[in-house]
């Protein structure tokens with residue numbers, strides 16, 4: 484079996500580890516909720532419980548006016564977030580029905596956001612990344628105008644794990660509104676980070692959620708760090724009044740009146756049950772423990788790769804934020820002072836290594852690791868280099884099933900793969916091995 488560290492999706496292992504049938508899951512939930520209604524007939528309640536748990540995780544205001552829904556994944560959730568921003572802009576600008584509307588996003592955003600722009604006829608304005616590999620907040624103002632329906636920010640980037648500077652962008656948009664009168668909302672695509680940031684020690688200092696009034700909506704994938712074994716997306720608006728009422732449809736031909744906001748009518752209820760079961764079983768402390776262990780293991784791998792001299796990490800979760808002080812006499816860093824991000828290790832060849840071995844390719848390592856049962860992909864990030872050039876990287880996604888033992892094995896495997904590939908290259912090139 485190949486150990487797959489390719490994707491963010493939770494592995495199926497959690498389901499089989501639990502070894503529970505859906506009936507047993509339902510029985511547990513029924514017992515925990517002390518309900519007299521069979522859950523199969525009342526799944527809406529589970530969805531609502533998940534939404535309220537998540538809304539509180541994201542610091543929804545205490546007036547409890549939030550509105551949320553489950554979706555097939557973050558892609559659908561993003562479409563709904565974008566659609567609300569579009570419709571809201573149109574309702575405020577009825578006098579200009581043909582205005583060329585636009586939406587602003589970073590070049591680090593997921594393809595589903597450009598897809599939203601494409602499907603819903605909105606111009607996608609793409610802000611380049613800064614040297615910190617996040618949307619460059621200093622440049623964002625150049626991309627805004629009276630026709631901007633909203634800004635999508637990413638927490639964290641699929642390609643590098645970095646969290647966009649949400650509070651800084653919110654500040655810029657506040658100043659922009661004071662100057663121009665244009666009130667531009669933020670949707671945070673927290674597909675990966677929505678269940679990471681709340682459980683990290685730096686969540687108090689790194690403000691990214693509904694603590695910022697300008698953040699109107701947030702989405703996350705339950706099947707990534709929400710640890711749900713089946714695909715489910717969540718999207719929450721901090722205030723229901725932000726959603727134009729004609730987008731929420733009511734139907735009454737099933738049982739009672741059902742209001743829903745989604746792109747597709749039917750969706751599977753099983754992921755919702757599993758998501759709720761996870762919340763009950765793990766609790767906040769369980770999530771905190773899992774997420775912090777993922778981050779710790781990702782840091783161990785990152786530091787190990789960099790100290791080999793072969794690699795430089797693009798992901799930064801193992802580094803201190805600028806201005807933070809390392810505690811004297813301790814190698815372990817003060818965790819709230821670390822750069823926030825997803826538990827991923829994104830790395831490339833170090834400049835020195837590339838100079839010494841110009842024909843060496845990351846694909847060699849990926850191939851050797853694959854033979855050793857580890858699937859670690861490599862890919863090119865277009866235009867992220869200091870001169871706007873493409874960067875070739877490899878990515879290890881550290882998930883719940885990635886233990887400290889796995890971290891040591893992967894580290895040894897990747898460094899060993901370099902030595903192995905160098906042997907191949909030296910024979911190939913007839914030069915001496917360094």
Ligand SMILES: Cc1ncc(COP(=O)(O)O)c(C=O)c1O
Nearest residue numbers: 556557558593639641672674704
């Ligand atoms: C930042 C980001 N947004 C959206 C998505 C799409 O998520 P989903 O697969 O849940 O539709 C992903 C998937 O990796 C992602 O990383």
